[in-house]
Amino acid sequence: MKLYDFAMAPNARRVRMFAAEKGIELETVSIDLSKREQMNDGYRAINPRLAVPALVLDDGTLITESVAICRYLDALAPEPALFGTDAKDQAIVEMWHRRVELEGMQAVADGVRNSVEFFAGRGLPGAVDFPQIPALAERGKQRVDLFFAMLNERLADSEYIAGDNFTIADIAALIGCDFAKVIKKRISEEQSHLHRWYAAVRARPSASA
Amino acid sequence: MKLYDFAMAPNARRVRMFAAEKGIELETVSIDLSKREQMNDGYRAINPRLAVPALVLDDGTLITESVAICRYLDALAPEPALFGTDAKDQAIVEMWHRRVELEGMQAVADGVRNSVEFFAGRGLPGAVDFPQIPALAERGKQRVDLFFAMLNERLADSEYIAGDNFTIADIAALIGCDFAKVIKKRISEEQSHLHRWYAAVRARPSASA
Structure with missing residues (x-):
């Protein structure tokens, strides 16, 4: 199988970090989004x-959507259990992962895509162009502040976002926090619980994948 | 366990329909969002x-996020396999479910929350108020048209959205299509593949759950 990838794309990084935690080495092909290579006929x-990431299986099946790719990798290598252990834990991981996606990654993406010059006319990824919406960028930035505050409160009581174990919710949150730097949102040291968590997760080898 | 629910809330309907397909009867408590009962101290x-839905387990654990609740129910009753069968099928279901959520349910929600009078000052669900963004409502409506066209194309080749079997992707898409009526977006009969699929899925007993 082959992963179509780009180093700076947050959702591609989510797959790379997930694979690294599982000890899976993926053959990758870089599609340079900074040169809009994803628009070329070859990639089309x-x-x-x-968009990237995209995984093409040996039988030619195309899997898009970063979390769908992670689920496929999870089935190939069930340990460590990044989607949770038993039924209750899996539901709690799904809950926190989705909260991180909806309240964090989505907020950051709204902020970045609707304000950064590079994305002018490209307010959403994908095959159709949409204009930027400045009010949506502002809403996104406000929501990033709320997201950091929410995580800081959660991490006062919990070692990782979904509980005692490192999971895909931590991967998504790390990537959201790092992507937020593009719109000048950074974790403050006063958010001590979030800061403690960020330092620990950022130090994992997979964070550099 | 107890499900906090509201008949007209799309994400709550997603859980009810999923449970009905599994043959699970849930004890429900209605929180009347039309009267903003979710803001009351009791529900807080x-x-x-x-927000609804929310599932409270017998040990007091709170599970929010409709898909997290569905995953919990799926573990209780694995058949029929609404999240896919083997590794590849599960990844394909996840891919289509996410496409339906991102391209469909999210687009409809953007359209509804940012244009309907009832949601004035409540552009997003949850504990914090955000003003409506008219440009986001317009983008949402445009994207609903693209979503219907995408589904129609997909369903020319496939009985259900993720392949030969009915899955959670069909549940999400049905609910997205029905919710879109609020912003006067309806499947046209000319979209014959989508129309065929809609009639079949709407006729399932679970669609009335």
Whole structure:
């Protein structure tokens, strides 16, 4: 199988970090989004959604959506259990992962895509162009502040976001926190619980994958 | 366990329909969002996120996020396999479910929350108020048209959205299509594949749950 990837793309990083935690080495092909290579005919034939990451299996099946790719990798290598252990734990991991996606990653993406010059006319990823919406960028930035405050409160009581174990919710949150730097949102040292968590997760080898 | 629910809330309907497909009968408590009962102190103590659905387990554990609740129910009753069967099928279901959520349910929600009078000052669900963003409502409506066209194309080749079997992706898509009526977006009969699928899925007993 082959992963279509780009170093700076947050969702591609989510897959790389997940694979690294599982000890899976993936053959990767870089699609340079900074040069809009995802719009080329060559890539269009591979993934008509014109986004990365995309995983192509040996039988030719295309899997898009970073979490769908992570679920496939999870089935190949069940340990460590990054989607949770038993039924209750899996539900709690899903809950926190989705909160991180909806309150964090989505907020950061709204902020970045709707304010950064590079994304002018490209307010959403994918095959169709949408204009930036400045009010949505502002809302995104406000929500990033709320997200950091929410995480700081949660991490006062919990070693990792979904409980005692490192999970995909931590991967998503790390990537959200790092991506937020693009719109000048950074964790403050006063958010001591979040700061403690960030330092620990950022120090994992997988964070550099 | 007890499900906090509201008949008209799309994400609550997603859980009810999923449970009905599994043959699980849930004890439900209705929180009347039309009267903003989710803001009351009583419910605030149960779910500080002030949204439905929310599942409270017998040990007191709170599970929010509709898909997290569905995953818990799936573990209780694995058949029928609404999240897919083997590793590849599960990844394909996750991919289509996420496409339906991101391209469909999210687009409809953007359209509804940012244009309907009832949601004035409540552009997002949850504990914090955000003003409506008219440009986001317009983008949402445009994206609903693209979503219907995408589904129609997909369903020309596939009985259900993720393949030969009915899955959670179909549940999410049905609910997205029905919720879109609030902003006057309806499947046209000319979209014959989507129309065929909609009639079949709408006729399932679970669609009335």
